[in-house]
Structures are given as C-alpha cells and as structure tokens.
Amino acid sequence: MNDLNALLGPVSAIAVDAGAAILEIYNRGDVDVDHKDDNSPITEADRAAHNLIEARLQALTPEIPVFSEESGGIAFEDRKDWARFWLVDPLDGTKEFIKRNGEFTVNIALVEDGVPVLGVVHVPVTAITYSGGRGLGAFKEEAGQRAAIRCRERHAPIVMVASRRHGAEQVAALERLIEGQLGPVEKTSMGSSLKLCLVAEGAADIYPRLAPTCEWDTAAAHAVVNAAGGVVVNTHFEPLAYNKPDVLNPHFLVLGQSAEDWRFIEPALA
DSSP states (O other): OOOHHHHHHHHHHHHHHHHHHHHHHHTTSOOOEEEOTTSOEEEHHHHHHHHHHHHHHHHHOTTSOEEETTSOOOOHHHHTTOSEEEEEEEEEOHHHHHHTOSOOEEEEEEEETTEEEEEEEEETTTTEEEEEETTTEEEEEETTEEEEEOOOOOOSSEEEEEOSSSOHHHHHHHHHHHHHHHOOEEEEEOOTTHHHHHHHTTSOSEEEEOSOEEHHHHHHHHHHHHHTTOEEEETTSOBOOOSOTTOEEOSEEEESSOGGGGGGGHHHHO
16 A cells, blocks of 8 residues: 555554553553653653554554654664665653653654655544645544645734744744744744644744754654645755654744744844
8 A cells, every 4th residue: 555645545544543542541540650761751652652552553554664753763774675664652741641741642653765645644632633744745633623724924923833842942033033034923832743744734934953853753743734735844944854874853933934933033043
C-alpha cells in the first residue's frame, strides 16, 4: 500500500487506537515515570503507544521501516539509505501527560527523501485528529465530523503561539519586531505538536520554536502544515529536513503564509 490517499485513513485509525491506549493509562491516575539516558521522561503510556503503532504500521506497510522515538535508537548508518520511512512520536508531550493538562498527542509521519509527505496528529483527551498529505489537503476531525482546514491569510492582530518553557527572551524580541511592522500581536501558549496544528487550522499565524526539538516531534504536524498551505522553515528560511545523522531540528518557524512574507523578522532570529 503506497498511495498517500489510501494510507491516510488507516494511519489515522492507528493514531486513534494508540490514543485510546494512552487514555486508558492516563485515566488510571498515578503513572510511574522513568527517565531515559538523556534524562527525558518516559512512561508506560509511551511504551504502550509505541508497541501498538509499530506493530500496526509493520502490518500495514511491511516494506516501509518504522523509526520511533522509543525504537531505542537506530544508527544513522542503518537508516541513511532509507528513501521512505515512518517517523513516529508515540506520545508527544510526555511532560504535559505527567502534568495532566491534556496537551499531548500521537504523531505519525511518512517521510520521503527527507520530506514529511503525510502526517497524522491525534489528541487523545479531546479526540481531535489532524491529518494531511501531499496533494491531499489537510483535515481536522472532531466528534465524527471531518472538515478541511487551511492556513489563514495574515491580518491584524497577528496570533503567535509559543512554548511555555523555551526561548522567552528571543520570542519577546520577535513579538516586538512583528508589532512594529504589522500591528498588535496576540500570544498564546500550548504544549506538544498542537502548536503547529494551530497554524495549520488557521487559528494562528506564526509559531517560533527557538529551542531544541527532535525530528519525531515535528514531522507529522509539519506534513499537516504543508498540506494546509503553510511552511516550516529554519531561521534561514530553508525547509526543515529529516533523517539527519543527529535527528535534532534546528530552531524553526511555522508560518501560515509564505516564508517571503516573514523575511523582515530575520534580525530577531540572529
């Protein structure tokens, strides 16, 4: 099964089922938290979602390898020749899961030649699913109803979505620069890949991420943003690339309009 349109529905169903496995653990209340070698947290829910997604993707597309945050690390030497692979974050926002604020997601992306061409982002607590793919458009499914979504045209007030924890000083400088050029800025905060999805659905204009992330954090929502007419670029306004040796993203911008429309903010990104 290789056609993107044929894959979108089954992959969305996998993400929803992984979300149900996460919710079963979330609703129990107390969750044991372990830590990985990099000191980032991992829970039973991360592992349960990973096991379900990996098994289901391998059954759906046995010819396409799966690279998950919880795969235990796959050396670049072993994946450097992958032209096509699944890139998965089984539970994006583990810290939000532990804080019990509901702002965590299941992220599944299909990457081709370094570009995310299909993505599904499922929000277990709200049962909302964002999806999209190259040539397919982007969608938001809620309460059994699926509607097309699209990035909005830029107009004042500019809506900026930002991380609660990272890059506050640089984001403030960026906010001042935008206000000087375009007028009032409204700022909102949110966890996990939901920030990218707000841009994709036209609820925000810009999300600057000026702190570390990994490829699995962004790939699925990146595909949705692209399908919705937006862009995800580094601070030199070049598209993010995937399947790099270190799997770390550079600082990046999620923009609801063309990169050229935002070139004026470069001084705040230096």
